[in-house]
Amino acid sequence: MNSGPGQSVKWLQRALGLKKVDGLVGPQTLAAVNAVDDHDALIAKIIALRDAFLRALKGWKKFGKGWTSRIKQVLAIGQAWARGSVGPEVVYDAAGARKAYASDAKAAPSAAIADAATGGGLVTGGTVLTTLQSA
Incomplete structure (x- = not known):
């Protein structure tokens, strides 16, 4: 304080x-x-x-x-x-106590470098894509 x-x-x-x-x-x-x-x-x-x-x-x-x-x-x-007379009311949500499983997780994002080979996110025929493909 x-x-x-x-x-x-x-x-x-x-x-x-x-x-x-x-x-x-x-x-x-x-x-x-x-x-x-x-x-x-x-x-x-x-x-x-x-x-x-x-x-x-x-x-x-x-x-x-x-x-x-x-x-x-x-x-x-x-x-x-704090907990006591002023703080927000605590509400128990049973769904929040549910166990998490690895199978519930989303797939990890691609580790590829900007997906340059497939043109990920780049406009086909654009100068950036053309330069990357020729490199």
């Missing part, structure tokens, strides 16, 4: 309410993330913390509009990827 990966992990750890905020993703951070049922709410909390921090900076008057735009984009992307 514009502060590097270490700071991003710290925002996550703060939003999770962890006592140790060190910027490292370890067993405690992973366990806390896995215990969260609504990742959309977690993302919203991270964004709210980040927004409050940015508003307290001296540069807010000058850069606040851009910073707000950036964190809104991060919120939208995060919630699009």
